[in-house]
Amino acid sequence: xxxxxxxxxxxxxxxxxxxxxxxxxxxxxxxxxxxxxxxxxxxxxxxxxxxxxxxxxxxxxxxxxxxxxxxxxxxxxxxxxxxxxxxxxxxxxxxxxxxxxxxxxxxxxxxxxxxxxxxxxxxxxxxxxxxxxxxxxxxxxxxxxxxxxxxxxxxxxxxxxxxxxxxxxxxxxxxxxxxxxxxxxxxxxxxxxxxxxxxxxxxxxxxxxxxxx
Numbered sequence: 001x002x003x004x005x006x007x008x009x010x011x012x013x014x015x016x017x018x019x020x021x022x023x024x025x026x027x028x029x030x031x032x033x034x035x036x037x038x039x040x041x042x043x044x045x046x047x048x049x050x051x052x053x054x055x056x057x058x059x060x061x062x063x064x065x066x067x068x069x070x071x072x073x074x075x076x077x078x079x080x081x082x083x084x085x086x087x088x089x090x091x092x093x094x095x096x097x098x099x100x101x102x103x104x105x106x107x108x109x110x111x112x113x114x115x116x117x118x119x120x121x122x123x124x125x126x127x128x129x130x131x132x133x134x135x136x137x138x139x140x141x142x143x144x145x146x147x148x149x150x151x152x153x154x155x156x157x158x159x160x161x162x163x164x165x166x167x168x169x170x171x172x173x174x175x176x177x178x179x180x181x182x183x184x185x186x187x188x189x190x191x192x193x194x195x196x197x198x199x200x201x202x203x204x205x206x207x208x209x210x211x212x213x
Contacts, residue, residue: 029183037187041194044157048198051150052205059210061142068143068210071136076127077207080120081199084158087116088196095189101177110169113192117162124155147206154202157195164188 059068094109128148131137138148168188171181 029179033183034186034190037190041190044194045198048150048153048201051146051153052201055146055150055206058142058146063141063143065141065144066136068147068206071131072207072210073127074207076123077203080123081203083116083120083123084196084199087113087120088193090116091189091192095185098172098177098182098185103172106172107169110165114162114165117158117165121155121158121162124151128152151202151206154195154198157198161188161192161195164191 090109090112092109094106094113097103097105097109131144136144138145165188168181168185171184175181
């Protein structure tokens with residue numbers, strides 16, 4: 001082995017343990033974007049965890065008002081759950097279509113996702129409006145305050161997700177499947193699937209356990 005080769009190896013492997021340490025360049029934009037968005041999602045999950053904790057503490061504080069078993073409509077909640085879980089599937093199909101640059105299936109998957117999300121929001125809005133009309137608004141008791149805060153916060157996220165979805169459709173229509181558009185689509189899909197996971201927690205903790213009390 002020549003002195004040049006030895007010196008080069010010693011520089012790459014200063015401890016002479018037989019392992020050459022490579023230093024690749026900076027991560028791609030897709031990886032950096034995904035990492036940053038995961039940090040955002042984790043902070044959002046921390047926020048929802050606080051709402052869940054508040055609900056768990058205040059769920060029994062009805063102040064003489066109705067409990068969950070008296071106001072929850074399980075049929076409507078079941079429809080909401082089915083719609084949101086199906087929307088997660090159609091969103092996944094749209095993501096796959098975007099990866100393979102198939103406009104038809106992308107538009108179809110996103111459209112169905114939007115419709116299912118709007119059905120979910122409509123049912124939730126009617127539930128809130130009915131409760132307020134019956135005098136069971138968020139100021140009625142600590143239980144209702146925590147209920148409206150948790151479920152309403154999730155509903156606001158779904159509303160923002162639908163606006164984002166429409167923006168993604170418009171961007172693909174105008175710009176095609178460019179790299180920056182695909183990165184935004186990846187972030188949107190992560191956001192939408194995270195909302196479905198949070199709803200599973202809302203459905204289990206708020207509606208199932210609340211109806212059993």
